[in-house]
Amino acid sequence: MSHRPRSGLAAVSTALLAMSRHLEVRDVLKTIVASARELLDAEYAALGVPDDHGGFAQFVVDGVSDEQWKAIGPLPRQHGILAAMLHEEKAERLADVRKDPRFEGWPSAHPEMSDFLGLPVRDGDETIAALFLANKRCPKQEGRCGFTEEDEELLSILAQHAAIALTNARLYERSRELTIAEERSRLAHELHDAVSQKLFSLRLTAQAAAALVDRDPDRAKGELQQVAALAAEAADELRAAVVELRPAALDEDGLVNTLRTQIQVLDRAHSAWVTFDTSGMRALPAAQEEALLRVAQEALHNALRHSGGDRVEVTLARRGQGAVLGITDNGKGFEPRAVRRAGRHLGLVSMRDRAGGVGGRLRVTSAPGQGTTIEMEVPGG
Numbered sequence: 001m002s003h004r005p006r007s008g009l010a011a012v013s014t015a016l017l018a019m020s021r022h023l024e025v026r027d028v029l030k031t032i033v034a035s036a037r038e039l040l041d042a043e044y045a046a047l048g049v050p051d052d053h054g055g056f057a058q059f060v061v062d063g064v065s066d067e068q069w070k071a072i073g074p075l076p077r078q079h080g081i082l083a084a085m086l087h088e089e090k091a092e093r094l095a096d097v098r099k100d101p102r103f104e105g106w107p108s109a110h111p112e113m114s115d116f117l118g119l120p121v122r123d124g125d126e127t128i129a130a131l132f133l134a135n136k137r138c139p140k141q142e143g144r145c146g147f148t149e150e151d152e153e154l155l156s157i158l159a160q161h162a163a164i165a166l167t168n169a170r171l172y173e174r175s176r177e178l179t180i181a182e183e184r185s186r187l188a189h190e191l192h193d194a195v196s197q198k199l200f201s202l203r204l205t206a207q208a209a210a211a212l213v214d215r216d217p218d219r220a221k222g223e224l225q226q227v228a229a230l231a232a233e234a235a236d237e238l239r240a241a242v243v244e245l246r247p248a249a250l251d252e253d254g255l256v257n258t259l260r261t262q263i264q265v266l267d268r269a270h271s272a273w274v275t276f277d278t279s280g281m282r283a284l285p286a287a288q289e290e291a292l293l294r295v296a297q298e299a300l301h302n303a304l305r306h307s308g309g310d311r312v313e314v315t316l317a318r319r320g321q322g323a324v325l326g327i328t329d330n331g332k333g334f335e336p337r338a339v340r341r342a343g344r345h346l347g348l349v350s351m352r353d354r355a356g357g358v359g360g361r362l363r364v365t366s367a368p369g370q371g372t373t374i375e376m377e378v379p380g381g
Contacts, residue, residue, distance in 0.1 A: 028162075028165050029049070029058060030062075032060075032121075033061065033062040036158055039154060042063070044061070044133070045133050046059065046060065046132045047121070047129055048060075048082065053268075054077055055077050070277070072109045079104055081097060081116070085130035088120070089127075092119070094115065096115065115135060116147075117132075118131060118132040122163055123166075128167070129162070129163075131158075131159055206223075259276060262300075263300070266304065270304050272304060272310045273311045274314070275312070275314065276314045276315075277316075280318035282318060284378065288323075288360070291357065299351065300314070307372060309329040312329045321379065321381070322377060324378075330371045331371055333367050333372050334372065348362075358378055359378065361377055
């Protein structure tokens with residue numbers, strides 16, 4: 001047996017162990033791409049998870065800087081050679097992808113690529129992702145460099161195990177979502193029971209005080225003191241419930257990852273493009289992170305349900321000690337003052353309340369035919 005196959009199998013083993021350490025889908029995708037690039041000594045690697053709208057729900061790259069990836073622009077669509085990986089069962093190994101008749105070019109900021117190896121990642125009969133490698137690191141001799149049949153075999157082994165790791169990660173996330181949903185449902189029932197009982201007692205006590213106020217002022221005073229005590233207990237119940245109902249994903253994953261995950265789900269579920277860009281973020285006080293998440297959710301709901309636009313951009317960036325969140329759509333827009341006069345708030349009141357409640361501020365910029373931007377800034381801590 002030659003040295004190369006032994007080293008290749010050892011590298012595959014290392015890659016498989018790395019994938020098995022992660023349970024989050026995003027982490028698994030990153031590990032697959034990094035492992036594939038290292039395993040085959042390629043300059044670039046990427047993995048795309050298809051959505052149901054002709055694009056990619058997730059697209060992870062390795063070998064491209066964050067600045068270059070941002071300059072490239074939106075996620076690619078399922079066309080050309082990328083589509084072939086998703087709709088065909090076989091691998092594609094090309095000496096120069098640019099000469100393939102299916103090649104349709106790439107954005108100006110995209111790195112130059114020549115030799116190419118790609119194959120689908122399949123779970124049974126379903127293609128759940130596509131793995132791409134480009135620019136083999138080897139001496140370039142005319143017609144002799146590029147990915148080999150051995151490379152294809154190694155990548156095929158990796159892809160089979162990648163399918164298992166990705167499926168397991170999805171099952172884990174789904175299980176966690178169900179657990180969170182069940183826990184929130186339980187807390188909602190407990191909240192309803194506890195607060196309802198307090199409010200029922202408060203109502204009866206207030207009625208008794210009203211009946212006694214003329215004929216027995218002293219007893220009425222005692223009943224009113226009881227009303228105050230019951231109201232304080234009800235407020236305590238509500239505060240405790242709010243703390244417990246704080247999104248579990250926010251506690252576990254942080255604001256950036258929670259927002260990214262929710263935006264990816266929305267992008268898959270709607271025909272509009274929903275993108276997320278973040279830079280320089282650090283952890284914020286819990287109340288501020290929750291307020292930012294809730295405002296983002298409300299603004300995204302408005303943009304996707306009511307704006308009529310086909311693109312929504314979400315940004316989150318550090319500003320001083322705090323952060324600024326922006327949600328911009330290219331929809332029909334509206335006149336904010338006219339909306340207020342008509343008594344239609346589109347959730348703006350609750351968004352302003354959330355921002356003000358954590359020492360932040362909310363700005364709304366919109367006009368008919370010019371889309372809408374919701375911007376929320378928080379001070380940090």
